[in-house]
Amino acid sequence: MTHVVTDNCRGCRYTDCVASCPVACFHVNEVRVYIDPAVCIDCSACIPACPVHAIFEEFDLADDQQHWIRINAEAAQRYPVIRTRLAPLDGADARRQQLGL
Amino acid sequence: MSTHSSETLVVRGACPQDCPDTCAFLYHVEDGRLVEVTGDPDHPMTRGGLCVKLKNFAEHHYNPDRLLYPMKRVGPKGSGMFERISWDEALATIKSRWTDIIAEYGTQAIMPHAYLGHQGTLNGLTAGDAFFNRLGSTVAEKTYCESGSSTAWIMTVGPTGGMDVESLAVSKYIIVWGMNMLNTNLHGWPFVLKAKAAGAKIVVIDPVRTRTAKQADWHIRIRPGTDAALALGMMNVIISEDLYDHDYVEKYTLGFDQLKARAEEFPPERVSEITGIPVVDILTLAREYAGTQRSAIRQGVAVERSPGGGDAVRAITCLPALTGAWRYPGGGTIEMPIWEFPFKFDFMCRPDWIPPGTRVINELELGAALTGAMPLDPPIKSLFVYNSNPVSQAPGAGTIVEGLQREDLFMVCSELFITDTAKYADILLPATMQAEQLDIMVTWGHLYMHLNQPAIAPPGECVPNVELFRRLAKTMGFTDEHWDLDDWDMLRRCYDWDAPVMKGITLEALKEKGWMRLDVGLPDERTPHATGDFRTPSGKCEFASSLAAGGNFVVPVWRSGYEAMQPGTSVDPVPNYIPSVETMLPDGASAFPINLVSPKPHAFLNTQYANEPTQQRRQGEQIIVIHPMDAGPRSIEQGSYVRVFNERGAFEARAEVSEDVSPGLMMTNVGHWPGLNRSGTAVNSTTSTRHCNLGQAGTYSDNRVDVQRV
Ligand code: SF4
Ligand code: SF4
Ligand code: SF4
Numbered sequence: 001m002t003h004v005v006t007d008n009c010r011g012c013r014y015t016d017c018v019a020s021c022p023v024a025c026f027h028v029n030e031v032r033v034y035i036d037p038a039v040c041i042d043c044s045a046c047i048p049a050c051p052v053h054a055i056f057e058e059f060d061l062a063d064d065q066q067h068w069i070r071i072n073a074e075a076a077q078r079y080p081v082i083r084t085r086l087a088p089l090d091g092a093d094a095r096r097q098q099l100g101l
Numbered sequence: 102m103s104t105h106s107s108e109t110l111v112v113r114g115a116c117p118q119d120c121p122d123t124c125a126f127l128y129h130v131e132d133g134r135l136v137e138v139t140g141d142p143d144h145p146m147t148r149g150g151l152c153v154k155l156k157n158f159a160e161h162h163y164n165p166d167r168l169l170y171p172m173k174r175v176g177p178k179g180s181g182m183f184e185r186i187s188w189d190e191a192l193a194t195i196k197s198r199w200t201d202i203i204a205e206y207g208t209q210a211i212m213p214h215a216y217l218g219h220q221g222t223l224n225g226l227t228a229g230d231a232f233f234n235r236l237g238s239t240v241a242e243k244t245y246c247e248s249g250s251s252t253a254w255i256m257t258v259g260p261t262g263g264m265d266v267e268s269l270a271v272s273k274y275i276i277v278w279g280m281n282m283l284n285t286n287l288h289g290w291p292f293v294l295k296a297k298a299a300g301a302k303i304v305v306i307d308p309v310r311t312r313t314a315k316q317a318d319w320h321i322r323i324r325p326g327t328d329a330a331l332a333l334g335m336m337n338v339i340i341s342e343d344l345y346d347h348d349y350v351e352k353y354t355l356g357f358d359q360l361k362a363r364a365e366e367f368p369p370e371r372v373s374e375i376t377g378i379p380v381v382d383i384l385t386l387a388r389e390y391a392g393t394q395r396s397a398i399r400q401g402v403a404v405e406r407s408p409g410g411g412d413a414v415r416a417i418t419c420l421p422a423l424t425g426a427w428r429y430p431g432g433g434t435i436e437m438p439i440w441e442f443p444f445k446f447d448f449m450c451r452p453d454w455i456p457p458g459t460r461v462i463n464e465l466e467l468g469a470a471l472t473g474a475m476p477l478d479p480p481i482k483s484l485f486v487y488n489s490n491p492v493s494q495a496p497g498a499g500t501i502v503e504g505l506q507r508e509d510l511f512m513v514c515s516e517l518f519i520t521d522t523a524k525y526a527d528i529l530l531p532a533t534m535q536a537e538q539l540d541i542m543v544t545w546g547h548l549y550m551h552l553n554q555p556a557i558a559p560p561g562e563c564v565p566n567v568e569l570f571r572r573l574a575k576t577m578g579f580t581d582e583h584w585d586l587d588d589w590d591m592l593r594r595c596y597d598w599d600a601p602v603m604k605g606i607t608l609e610a611l612k613e614k615g616w617m618r619l620d621v622g623l624p625d626e627r628t629p630h631a632t633g634d635f636r637t638p639s640g641k642c643e644f645a646s647s648l649a650a651g652g653n654f655v656v657p658v659w660r661s662g663y664e665a666m667q668p669g670t671s672v673d674p675v676p677n678y679i680p681s682v683e684t685m686l687p688d689g690a691s692a693f694p695i696n697l698v699s700p701k702p703h704a705f706l707n708t709q710y711a712n713e714p715t716q717q718r719r720q721g722e723q724i725i726v727i728h729p730m731d732a733g734p735r736s737i738e739q740g741s742y743v744r745v746f747n748e749r750g751a752f753e754a755r756a757e758v759s760e761d762v763s764p765g766l767m768m769t770n771v772g773h774w775p776g777l778n779r780s781g782t783a784v785n786s787t788t789s790t791r792h793c794n795l796g797q798a799g800t801y802s803d804n805r806v807d808v809q810r811v
Contacts, residue, residue, distance in 0.1 A: 001719050022150060022291050023283055023316070038315060041283050042704070042719060045140070045150025059718060083298060 001058045002037035003046065004068045008054035008099060009033055012092040015085045017046035017055060027075060028082040031089070036076035037069075052101050108132070112556035113141070113615030116155060117535040118706045119217035119246075121266075121437075121546020122288040124151055125616050128159075128536050128556035135159045135536050135557050144616060145267065146288045146547050154706045157715050162534050162557070166518055166712065169561025172529040178506050181524045188562060191528050192576040198511045198527075199483060199577070206479035208237035208456075214464055216245045218488035218709070219566065221540030221553070222449070222595045223588060228566040229487060230450035230661040231583060232574055237456045239481070242463040242660045242797055245494060247437060247545070249405035249798030251656040253414035254436050256646040256672075256795075258422075259636025262441030264397060264433035265548055267624035270295040271431035274393035276304045276386075278417060279328065280401025281311040284703050286546060289399070296431070302389065306331070307403075308698060309726070309768050310761040321386065322763060325698055325802045326407030326681035327376040331383070332416035333678060334372030336364035338387035339423060345391065346425025353633035354422050356645025359675045367678070375678065377763070391424045395431035403700065406802040409679030411795020415646070416676040422642035427630035439545040440636075441619055443600035444658075451583065452662030461666045464489075465790050465799050468497045471504025483511040487532070487566060492521040493708045493775055496788035496799055499750040515569055518712055521776045531563040538565040539588045541595070541611070548619045552611035567591065649674040655796050668797060679794050683805040693747045693805035695731060695767050699784040702770040711774050723754040723773045723783065727808065730764040732756065737810050742779070745769070747806045750786030753779040756808075767808065771801070 005017075009032040017033065018026045025039035026046075035046075035055075047055050058069060114126035125141035138158040142149035151158070171191035176182025186194075202210050213233045219225045226243065234240075242248075254263075269275055269292040282290050290313075297303055297318075305317040306328070314320040323331060339345050340361050350357050369383045376383075390396050398420060404413045418434055426432035447453070462470050462481075469475040471484070484505075491501050505512065505525035514526035523529060537559040542551040559565075564572070567588060574584040586594070592608060604620040611617060621627065633640060638647045648654075652669035684696045704720035705711040711720070725745060727737060737743055741756045745767070754769060762768050775783040791800045 020149060022148065022287050024294050039283075039312065041287055041312070042153035042156075043150050043287065044153075044156055045148075083294070 001042060002040045002069070002072070003035050003042065003044065003055055003057055004061065004072045005033055005035055005054050006056060006065055006068050008052040011089060011095045012052050013086065013089045014051050014092060015082065016049040016051065018082050019085045020045045020049040024081055024083050026082050027079040028086070029075070029079045033082065034072045034075040034079065037073050052096055052099055109136070112554055114535060114553040114556065115542040115551035115616065116151070117219050117221065117542070117553070118155070118709065119220055120706060121286050121544070122146060123220070123542050123544035123546060123549070123551055124288065125551060126553070130556050133557060135162050138536070141615065146549070148288070148291065152287055153704050153719060154710055154716070157713060161710065161713060162536055164518070164713065167560065168516055168518060168529060168531040169563060170531055171562065174527045178508065179525045181519060183519070183529060188572070191530060192572060194528055195513060195573070196576050202482045202511065206482055209239045209460055210479040210482040211236065211238040212462060212470070212481050212484055213238060213241050214467065214484055214486045214489055214491060215241065216243050216464070216489040218490070220543050222543055223540050223567040223591055224538060224565050225488065225543060227446070227449045227658070227661070229485070229570050231454070232570040234451050234454040234661055235574065235579055235581070236577065237459065240455065240459055240461045240661050240663045242461050242655055244463060244465060244655060244659055244797040245799065246402055247405070247798070248655055248659045248796035249411040249793040250400070250402060250414045250436055250796070251659065252654060252796035253411045254418060255656060256643065256648045257415050257418040258642055260440035261629060261636045262438035262548065262621065263629065264435045265438065265621070265624045265627055266399070266435055266546060267292055268431050268627055269293055269397055269399065271625045272296045272395045272397040273301045273431065274390060274396040275301055276306060276390065276398045277313060277317070278306045278398055278400050279403035280399060281307070281313045281700060282399065283312045283316065285701055289546065304386065308763070308766055321378055321382060324375070324377040324684065325696060325766070326409060326684050327678070328404050328413035329409050329416045329676060330367060330372050330375040330678040331378065332413065332420060333364050333367035333676070334369055334383050335387040335390065335420065336360065336423060337367045338369060338384055339391045340364055342388070344388065345423045349425035349428065350423060353630070353635070353641050355639045355641040355643045355647070356675060360419065360644035363675045363677060390420070394426065395429045396421070396424065396426045397431060398434040400434060400436045403802065405793050405798045406800060407681050407684070408791060408793060408800050408803055409681065410793040410798060410800070412676040412679055419642065419644050419676065428628060430626055430628055433630065437545040438548055439543065441548060441602060441621060442543070442550070443597035443603060445595055445597055446658055446662050448594045450662030452657070452664070455661070455663055459663070459666070461660060461663065463792070463797050464491070465495055465792070465797070467491050467495055468500025468504050469790065471507060471510065472500055474500070482509065483513070485513045486522055486526070487515040490520045490522045490708050493783060493785065494771065496785055496801060497749060497790040498775065498782065498785040515566065520708065521774055530569060531561060532569070533559045533563045533565045537563065541592055548621055549616045550606055550611060550619065551616045552608070554612065645674040653795055659796070672795065681803040682791060683789070683803045686805070691805050693807045695765055695806055695808060697745065697767045697769060697784070697787065697804045697806045698802045699769050699771045699788070702772040705772040707772050708774055711772055712777065723752070723778050724757050724769065725754045725808065726757045726759050726762050726768040728760060728762050728764045728766065729758050731767070732758045735809060737808070742811045743808050744780070744811045745787060745806050745808045747787050749789065750782060751780065752782040752784060752786050753811060767806070
């Protein structure tokens with residue numbers, strides 16, 4: 001099992017999650033982050049850290065969100081590890097409001 | 102206590118588990134109900150997060166299967182048929198049965214059985230010691246884990262805390278030796294990552310390509326039980342290439358010439374044959390390790406789980422003195438910093454109450470002790486189990502089950518749930534969970550004192566262990582002052598609050614802050630052994646141990662404070678490589694061709710939480726990991742159900758075919774409840790009750806089996 005980052009992360013990239021992860025298993029591209037399932041130890045420390053509720057334990061994913069398991073696993077191979085917090089993307093706050101969070 | 106919203110009360114606590122991280126808890130309570138347990142974000146180790154095992158800790162307190170009242174057995178032994186009784190009836194039954202047993206067989210016919218199901222000062226490992234010593238029972242040697250490492254550590258460097266895990270952050274070369282830190286010491290890992298970000302090299306020595314091994318810069322696969330050979334091989338290279346710290350060795354070590362002679366017996370070629378590690382890797386490891394000043398070794402408990410495990414820990418513990426790594430912050434080795442805490446074991450365990458000549462029985466030999474395979478006079482007529490679950494966790498589980506079925510054995514068990522062991526009890530007593538009791542947590546992985554304060558009332562008639570033993574003492578008519586002390590009085594007397602390391606730490610301050618660091622220096626500056634100061638008889642790091650003259654011993658904390666009746670078998674003053682009994686048999690010499698290792702599970706803490714459906718989902722069922730070369734000829738495929746067996750027993754599991762293990766090696770996890778498994782058994786049905794060469798520890802990794810598809 002693992003944890004996965006879903007679509008809410010896109011365009012925000014608040015990286016509060018990264019700072020709370022004890023094993024540095026987040027990977028980052030220009031618009032969002034992904035979790036490497038081979039490294040994630042399922043501690044859930046990142047879930048409450050994310051201001052836009054983007055992160056779920058695999059078992060808690062809704063049926064229409066299941067594809068994120070594969071997307072995270074594949075993207076984690078492609079993009080570099082991120083160990084420290086970045087500034088949110090421009091427009092992150094707007095997107096957060098748009099998500100009603 | 103403070104309130105962070107109008108209804109939620111936040112109470113400070115700490116994790117009760119046998120895990121080196123001892124996390125700082127925040128209990129969130131609404132209307133007297135525990136709604137959530139979170140990690141303290143301000144604690145330097147916990148950093149706000151707990152772990153997968155404790156994720157549903159609040160709900161665990163309300164598990165509908167919890168044992169809430171005393172019960173008596175009303176069906177055949179092991180049937181699990183119980184009926185509620187009052188505490189008065191339970192205590193009266195115990196008194197009457199014990200009085201009869203004592204009259205006929207003497208007090209030593211009663212044996213306690215405990216381990217670290219709880220890690221508190223009042224309610225943990227030693228909770229029942231004072232009571233059973235006062236009763237005059239057989240002394241139980243509790244050597245499930247760490248006892249071999251404890252003896253080895255004390256023989257080499259004495260009861261020192263050694264390196265602080267937080268100091269890893271300033272190390273330049275880190276060897277994680279026999280530990281899957283990401284699973285079992287995860288709050289230590291951020292310090293490793295910090296060192297890595299600053300350029301440190303991370304090396305993992307492990308027979309299995311674990312999650313931790315995958316994160317390392319270099320994973321060295323070692324054959325289980327051969328760690329001493331690798332450490333001696335490193336010394337061979339370090340000494341012959343003159344990479345050692347002459348000045349440090351001269352001033353602060355004892356027995357260099359003897360160690361040198363021993364290391365000469367282990368040239369890299371021989372070590373390569375023993376360990377399965379290529380010669381070039383042994384050379385590189387030795388040179389890189391010795392060539393880095395701030396080099397650290399994080400030792401895991403896996404090292405001791407083989408017949409030569411004690412000497413392996415001694416050999417590894419010699420390395421930083423040979424290279425002088427102790428001179429530098431971030432240099433040295435971490436085994437278990439528990440020795441830094443000023444416990445008053447004489448008060449906690451009351452060894453002064455042990456009648457002279459009292460016998461000792463090792464808990465890992467429980468099956469033999471109960472079935473008569475071990476000749477005993479008097480025989481064991483009553484067993485009192487608390488904080489432990491031997492049917493799952495002790496080796497040779499089949500014989501233990503056989504012994505527990507004895508109709509004439511009066512068994513009492515204090516538990517949270519009716520476990521595979523508890524179901525054989527005649528009387529069950531309900532124990533509290535962590536949010537319901539007061540304690541100072543013992544920790545073996547960092548240097549903080551933690552006070553756990555009760556956040557909710559105990560449900561039903563559950564009592565903390567400390568209260569259980571007070572009740573038993575009164576029942577048995579003991580009138581000593583000890584049994585009149587309340588929890589706070591006990592805590593005051595369990596520690597030397599005036600010890601230098603306790604500067605600024607008081608119970609009152611702990612009540613408010615929850616946790617405080619011992620006054621032992623800061624992690625990035627600390628060099629506890631820069632100028633020797635080892636706590637051995639010589640004050641030096643003893644390559645040739647002066648304590649060896651007294652023979653093999655178990656550190657008294659693992660045996661109710663008892664100093665007498667030690668095993669006393671002969672010990673070589675200088676660490677040596679002692680081959681495993683089963684693992685190292687040549688091909689064809691055993692009917693069982695595969696070596697099985699059984700580390701801790703990811704989502705359970707030993708057996709705890711393994712009865713929670715959410716945790717079962719996270720952990721998955723019992724699996725074995727098997728190499729394709731072993732799986733193929735047996736027609737075992739990914740997901741096949743298999744039977745793992747040897748002459749001692751068998752269990753069933755689902756196969757995962759993977760190159761994470763080497764050919765000839767399989768891995769499974771200990772902790773699944775046998776009764777919840779397909780076969781009704783688990784891995785300890787196959788393990789042997791042999792001991793490691795030091796401290797009577799178990800040899801769970803020296804286990805030959807075969808496997809077939811079912
Ligand atoms: S905190 Fe949430 S939104 Fe921000 S990077 Fe992490 S997952 Fe994405
Ligand atoms: S669950 Fe834990 S390990 Fe996994 S990504 Fe979140 S913080 Fe990291
Ligand atoms: S089991 Fe270990 S890591 Fe998990 S909460 Fe307890 S102390 Fe922390």
